[in-house]
Amino acid sequence: MTIKRKACIAGAYEHPTRKAPDKTVAQLHAECARGALADAGLTLQDVDGYFCAGDAPGLGANNMADYLGLTKLRHIDTTDTGGSAYLIHVSHAAQAIAAGKCDVALVTLAGRPRSEGSSGVAPRLVTANTPDVPWEMPYSPVIVNMYALAAARHMHEYGTTSEQLAWIKVAAAAHAQHNPNAMLREPVTVEEVLASPMISDPLHKLDCCVVSDGGGALVVVRPEIAARLKRPVVNILGAGETIKGQLGGHVDLTWSGAAISGPIAFKEAGVSPADIQYASIYDSFTITVLMQLEDLGFCKKGEGGRFVADGNLISGVGTLPFNTDGGGLCNNHPANRGGITKVIEAVRQLRGEAHPKVQVPDCTLALAQGTGGSLGSRHGSATLIMERQ
Amino acid sequence: MTTPYTERPLAPVTVDAATEHFWTQAKEGLLCTRRCTSCGEVHWYPRALCPFCMGDTEWCSLSGLGTIYSVSVTRRAGPIAYAIAYVALDEGITLLTNIVDCDFDDLKIGQRVEVTFKPAEGGAMVPMFKPA
Numbered sequence A: 001m002t003i004k005r006k007a008c009i010a011g012a013y014e015h016p017t018r019k020a021p022d023k024t025v026a027q028l029h030a031e032c033a034r035g036a037l038a039d040a041g042l043t044l045q046d047v048d049g050y051f052c053a054g055d056a057p058g059l060g061a062n063n064m065a066d067y068l069g070l071t072k073l074r075h076i077d078t079t080d081t082g083g084s085a086y087l088i089h090v091s092h093a094a095q096a097i098a099a100g101k102c103d104v105a106l107v108t109l110a111g112r113p114r115s116e117g118s119s120g121v122a123p124r125l126v127t128a129n130t131p132d133v134p135w136e137m138p139y140s141p142v143i144v145n146m147y148a149l150a151a152a153r154h155m156h157e158y159g160t161t162s163e164q165l166a167w168i169k170v171a172a173a174a175h176a177q178h179n180p181n182a183m184l185r186e187p188v189t190v191e192e193v194l195a196s197p198m199i200s201d202p203l204h205k206l207d208c209c210v211v212s213d214g215g216g217a218l219v220v221v222r223p224e225i226a227a228r229l230k231r232p233v234v235n236i237l238g239a240g241e242t243i244k245g246q247l248g249g250h251v252d253l254t255w256s257g258a259a260i261s262g263p264i265a266f267k268e269a270g271v272s273p274a275d276i277q278y279a280s281i282y283d284s285f286t287i288t289v290l291m292q293l294e295d296l297g298f299c300k301k302g303e304g305g306r307f308v309a310d311g312n313l314i315s316g317v318g319t320l321p322f323n324t325d326g327g328g329l330c331n332n333h334p335a336n337r338g339g340i341t342k343v344i345e346a347v348r349q350l351r352g353e354a355h356p357k358v359q360v361p362d363c364t365l366a367l368a369q370g371t372g373g374s375l376g377s378r379h380g381s382a383t384l385i386m387e388r389q
Numbered sequence B: 001m002t003t004p005y006t007e008r009p010l011a012p013v014t015v016d017a018a019t020e021h022f023w024t025q026a027k028e029g030l031l032c033t034r035r036c037t038s039c040g041e042v043h044w045y046p047r048a049l050c051p052f053c054m055g056d057t058e059w060c061s062l063s064g065l066g067t068i069y070s071v072s073v074t075r076r077a078g079p080i081a082y083a084i085a086y087v088a089l090d091e092g093i094t095l096l097t098n099i100v101d102c103d104f105d106d107l108k109i110g111q112r113v114e115v116t117f118k119p120a121e122g123g124a125m126v127p128m129f130k131p132a
Helices: A025-040 A062-068 A085-098 A133-139 A143-158 A162-176 A190-195 A223-228 A258-269 A286-296 A304-311 A327-331 A339-351 B020-027
Strands: A008-014 A049-051 A075-077 A104-111 A198-200 A214-221 A234-244 A278-281 A365-373 A379-388 B031-036 B057-062 B065-074 B082-089 B094-099 B112-119 B125-131
Touching: A008 A025, A008 A223, A008 A339, A025 A062, A025 A104, A025 A214, A049 A062, A049 A085, A062 A104, A075 A085, A085 A104, A085 A214, A085 A234, A085 A339, A085 A365, A085 A379, A104 A339, A133 B094, A143 A198, A143 A286, A143 A304, A143 B065, A143 B082, A162 A190, A162 A286, A162 A304, A162 A327, A198 B065, A214 A223, A214 A339, A234 A258, A234 A339, A258 A286, A258 A365, A258 A379, A278 A286, A278 A339, A286 A304, A286 A365, A327 A339, A339 A365, A339 A379, B020 B031, B020 B057, B020 B125, B065 B094
Parallel strands: A049 A075, A049 A104, A278 A365, B094 B125
Antiparallel strands: A008 A214, A008 A234, A104 A214, A234 A379, A365 A379, B031 B057, B065 B082, B065 B112, B082 B094, B112 B125
């Protein structure tokens, strides 16, 4: 079975808030759900599939489904691979729709890490009995230094430079200046990235994504339903997912899970990286983008630094416009999980609804890529390829 | 520029069925992991079942010698800078650790290192690495 053109993204909504001290996480989920259903032209009563991950408060989907008032559910999926989970949710929703298990799937994400004071340098959240924790926690792994280990190795192995990584932030900032909701709207230069404080060698402050409150939601539907709605139809063409870890101690930081999830998605979609007109690439850190671009095949392994340099990711300037909303680096990283905003901006591009300054002309084929967890230890990777019908 | 190593407090370690022997050995100044009794491969971190073939495993000792696979000096995640690293042991497994007892600014990937042990709250000795 394939999911190619078996399901469509009919609704997409990004919460405009970036700081929500007076709202609850559940409320943010609900506001995102309302926004995405309204965008699709559907109602609560149409939803028969619900997808959420670890940011949703409560036991799996139980508490949020009840809070949202979802009474027609016949398919539930709480797959959690960190920030990449929501791309997997879209894929799983397409699979469920293709299998006849649901017709209208709702995916929600929301969180308030900014209001709650949880940043990327705080110790990662772990649960009791997580088997790797006793072997790693004594060494104070935090989110940023585990990504930094991947960056340091990439530099050692391939000669990648801090200047090249900085170009990724420069491109994101060039886009964010046109997004009125973006948390950071000032354009930045390579020099400014390099002059920002060193957090964990070789990652500077401006190599790191923002910490923001907010959320997003998506509505995935059967093609027959999408055809009846008023919005442009966005087909799902292919998807891939995997988990990469430490390989029993044969640690290799030179590649990410995108090297596995990407080819699966491209094969199902029947397209190649050269066909992609717009790419949303998970940007928890600049190195995350660079490694995923290589692993997806947009350039050869080790050539990511040269590929991203000189504005190649800037819409209207380079060959591969990326994260035209400003991405996690500048716009939004709700719940410290950026997967859903990657899909949302790809949908905007395919609908022709991105900001005119960053809209890719006649954008008919887009990719969204997520990495969730840690590039330096264990992460889930998900790739999604979409087309405008 | 120099960034000298500074001792930082280490929280008590987790002692359970998976780790107890390891911490006992560490107090003796010994580093160990587990080897598969079926396929013979050593792995890290230690598990009761081999991650390569699901065979049973047994404890085995390690030389404590290796090279730095990757290293990052974490400067802004707390009051004390520290060096987190992956060290590739001569036995062919790579483990997450800290590099200590040196000027962090001199650390390089590929550098030879040897195990040393630092005390945690509660009395456990935590294996870390210093330039060899």
